[in-house]
Amino acid sequence: MASIGNSCSSPFIIERNGESKAFVFSTFRSRKMKTLGVVNGGVSLFYNKGKQLSRFKPLRVASTGDAVGLGDGDDSENSLQATIEKSKKVLAMQRDLLQQIAERRKLVSSIKGSVTDQDEDEDEDEDFSTGDSSLPNPDLTSRSYNRVDVVNNGSIPSSSHVNSTTKNESKILPSVEVQEKPELYFAPEKASSNNGSIKQSKTIDSKAFKSDVLPSYLSSSKAQVTDEEEESSTEADSKEAAEVDDAAVEDEKPPPLAGVNVMNIILVAAECAPWSKTGGLGDVAGSLPKALARRGHRVMVVAPRYANYADSQDTGVRKRYKVNGQELEVSYFQAYVDGVDFVFMDSPMFQSMQNNIYGGNRLDILKRMVLFCKAAVEVPWHVPCGGVCYGDGNLVFIANDWHTALLPVYLKAYYRDNGLMSFTRSVLVIHNIAHQGRGPVEDFSYVDLPEHYMDLFKLYDPIGGDHFNIFAAGLKTADRVVTVSHGYSWELKTAEGGWGLHRIINENDWKLRGIVNGIDTKEWNPQYDIHLKSDGYTNYSLETLQTGKPKCKAALQKELGLPVREDVPLLGFIGRLDQQKGVDLIAEAIPWMIGQDVQLVMLGTGRPDLEQMLRQFENEHRDKVRGWVGFSVKTAHRITAGADILLMPSRFEPCGLNQLYAMNYGTIPVVHAVGGLRDTVQQFNPFEESGVGWTFDSADASKLIHALGNCLLTYRQYKTSWEGLQIRGMKQDLSWDNAAEKYEEVLVAAKYQW
């Protein structure tokens, strides 16, 4: 008995006795054809209204996603007949629904006519919010759906809107019985469908035939009835459709910021704040997606579920993937926050790793990432968000660092090479090239790829000879590559900055772009910061800076057990304790610092020897230094608010977030001018009263001391200049919104890249 996989499978894949068959259409329809994706007994097909069906070609797909072309199968004839029959029925249902909507619209028009003008708008709103079923509201279709639906060929409502629509829609639409679980398919009309043009939107979401969600062709009626080239089956149909279209136009919301480029975006990362975080990657995964969602995209984040996150819910979806010959089950939990679908992948492999995300030996980590990436590629098929899967049309994955660099490779090897996910793209973001997923060549056997893929991973190392390198394969395979600042994008191409990957990066320069990270201005904002609401701390803004910040400084000094003195400059350092962050430069400068009248607090975890060093600093200079070994988000926020100066002597820094947070809190950064630090911290110029901090040009303790000396002098003797530095820093727009717009350009470029 054929059955569809868990609640929302690919329309192409039919599972039978543990094996899956995938159907791929051998001919793509021309733009002039009306193509409709129809769920039918587990088979999705495209058909031309009343015309000949597309031929399709069966593929056999292994549960891991490997697909092997088998040519035309005998039973395809029978299933073809069956699907034709069922398609006709569905078409009839569709006409029925359109007719009902048109009738109801007429009814509402007549009711509207009898209501006084001044009340009209309010009444409509009330009807919507209260869901009053006595007055069916045709405008629901245009109001209750996300703007994405109108312009997106994928016709996917965002989760929130799916939910709100579900609530209202049942009152205006007859329920349609569908036995099969929802499926999703988007027409493979890349160029025409993906430009977001309303008129070109032709695909009918198969979800349309599920009883509890408003069909996309009705919800975004514009998207489905305004095609001038459409061959309507009856005149009445087109008239009714046009009326529905009018209803949508009447209440149309302003277009999304992304305009016609609205897409489905899935960011995949090994960590995602606030649920999991070891550093800046977690921050980016937690906040960039929200900025993309604000631009009108439908956005999901997929991250491992390292612990039981209270705010997420089990979706009930279960899938199995092979890792190193072993079948492993994954399940998915979901939360909807600030317009983004956060999907957490659960597996015994991830559980209990919350405080040790990258823990275990090389092969343990590799196997975790193989499982994560294999499963993540199929999330848009299997995991419904707000009741509806994303599907693979108009979709771009954003993979991050080596941990997810396998994703672009799997997307290509398992799917695109086999005619699946043909219009799905991948972008790989480099947050830190120093970690690459390296191992001996034999590690290739763990990633479960065809032999000819080996070349992508193999890299020659002058010391170790040939080795296996996951980042190398991801960089070559991804459609586009982003790194987190302009400075770092340049450094990556040098032998010093590319960490052995500079040749590959140079060869792929055409697809590389530097985009400076933003910050989550809700999370990292002194005005709303939840960590400043107790223990003597206080929220402050630009207006209350001169009273609020000293209060936070005093609270921090008190909390740390340092002398509470307003006049002493308080220096802070927050970061991973490793070679990258230049902790050793601070160590070298400590004797000089101790000779100054300053206080220093350092927060970090990492290399045991550096942790020990922090403790030692504190023990030796208890009146001036605090070395806090540990990972504490609260303390990081409090140091950022309470310190006067933030030290970032990083040897290399792809972007750096702490200096951005610092500037937003009126804390002055002193940084090594490298990578993103050079891009984001302009040196103070006392003659022009410009700049936002101090920079030094080489990773040398004497340079750090020189820059810090000038900084301390300004703090002590030039208060007005100091305030100017603080104000300029705080006034900058450091939000993700700018960066999100640039990411969007990259995503669009990837989308139209063949």
Ligand SMILES: Nc1ncnc2c1ncn2[C@@H]1O[C@H](COP(=O)(O)OP(=O)(O)O[C@H]2O[C@H](CO)[C@@H](O)[C@H](O)[C@H]2O)[C@@H](O)[C@H]1O
């Ligand atoms: N002990 C501790 N307790 C609490 N919080 C702590 C902490 N140690 C670090 N953090 C927090 O972790 C984040 C660190 O972000 P960074 O961007 O500075 O560095 P990271 O090197 O991890 O990120 C990499 O990716 C980011 C994102 O792209 C790039 O900015 C960066 O240059 C690149 O190295 C900040 O939010 C910081 O507050």
